[in-house]
Amino acid sequence: MKIKKGDRVKIILGKDRGRIGVVKKIWPRKGKLIVEGLNLIKKHLKPRGKDQPGGIVEKEAPLWISKVMLVCPHCQQATRVGYQLDKTGDKYRICKKCQSLIDRPGAKKTTKKRKITKKTTKKNKKNS
Numbered sequence: 001m002k003i004k005k006g007d008r009v010k011i012i013l014g015k016d017r018g019r020i021g022v023v024k025k026i027w028p029r030k031g032k033l034i035v036e037g038l039n040l041i042k043k044h045l046k047p048r049g050k051d052q053p054g055g056i057v058e059k060e061a062p063l064w065i066s067k068v069m070l071v072c073p074h075c076q077q078a079t080r081v082g083y084q085l086d087k088t089g090d091k092y093r094i095c096k097k098c099q100s101l102i103d104r105p106g107a108k109k110t111t112k113k114r115k116i117t118k119k120t121t122k123k124n125k126k127n128s
C-alpha cells in the first residue's frame with residue numbers, strides 16, 4: 001500500500017481538491033481512507049436522550065485512495081511513490097520528485113509477526 005496511516009496527503013479530486021491533511025484511518029482492502037478534517041459531510045443525528053441532543057454533526061467521510069496523493073515530507077509536493085530496497089531487503093517508499101525517502105530508515109515498525117498456526121487436525125475417531 002502506497003499510503004499509510006499518518007501520512008500527509010493531498011486531495012486531488014472532489015470538493016476538497018487541493019487540500020492537505022493527515023490520513024486518520026485507512027482501509028486498504030476497500031481502497032478507502034479518511035483524511036483528518038477533510039471531506040466533511042453533515043450528518044443529521046436524531047436526538048437520543050440527554051447525552052445526544054441531536055442536530056447536525058460534521059464528520060469525515062471516507063475517500064477513495066485514488067483521490068489522494070502522498071505529500072512528500074521533504075519537498076512538500078504531491079508526488080508519486082516509488083520503492084527502494086535497502087541492503088537488508090527492507091522496502092522504503094521514495095518520493096519520485098526529489099528521490100528522498102518518505103519512510104525514515106530505522107523507524108521500522110515494531111509489529112511482531114504473529115504466526116497463527118491453529119492446527120485444526122481433527123482426529124478422526126471412529127468409535128463405533
Ligand SMILES: [Zn+2]
Binds near residue numbers: 072075077097
Ligand atoms: Zn519529495
